[in-house]
Ligand code: UDP
């Protein structure tokens with residue numbers, strides 16, 4: 017149990033499908049405080065830095081394109097910071113598994129995400145995995 021802040025990004029697939037309000041409603045039910053929120057136009061540099069740990073993966077190029085909104089005709093994503101005890105764990109719990117097909121239907125990804133027939137994972141949000149990841153990520157998105 018510790019006081020934390022964690023990063024959430026509502027991804028382009030969710031912006032395109034107009035799921036922003038649904039996602040915010042789910043997150044609002046957590047016992048956390050919303051302490052930052054802004055629309056961000058994501059450039060290559062930010063997307064590559066955000067996902068730097070995945071740069072060796074075969075899907076990295078596409079992942080960067082996706083976060084930049086290029087695959088969904090979207091100009092900006094919504095970046096959020098939630099603070100409170102066990103913030104990252106609480107958000108990850110309601111986020112669900114990375115692949116929406118494997119995510120519990122009660123979770124954000126399980127209820128709103130999908131895997132496209134071309135293989136793209138459209139999983140609605142990014143959520144920091146833990147406190148250490150949140151501490152690296154938040155300064156990338158908020159000065
Ligand atoms: N991703 C993907 N294919 C995979 C694994 C991951 O397209 O096989 C994408 C997906 O958008 C995921 C992101 O890469 O959200 C980051 O991957 P990570 O393993 O960190 O999953 P997350 O923390 O988002 O659950």
Ligand code: MG
Nearest residue numbers: 143144145149
């Ligand atoms: Mg991750």
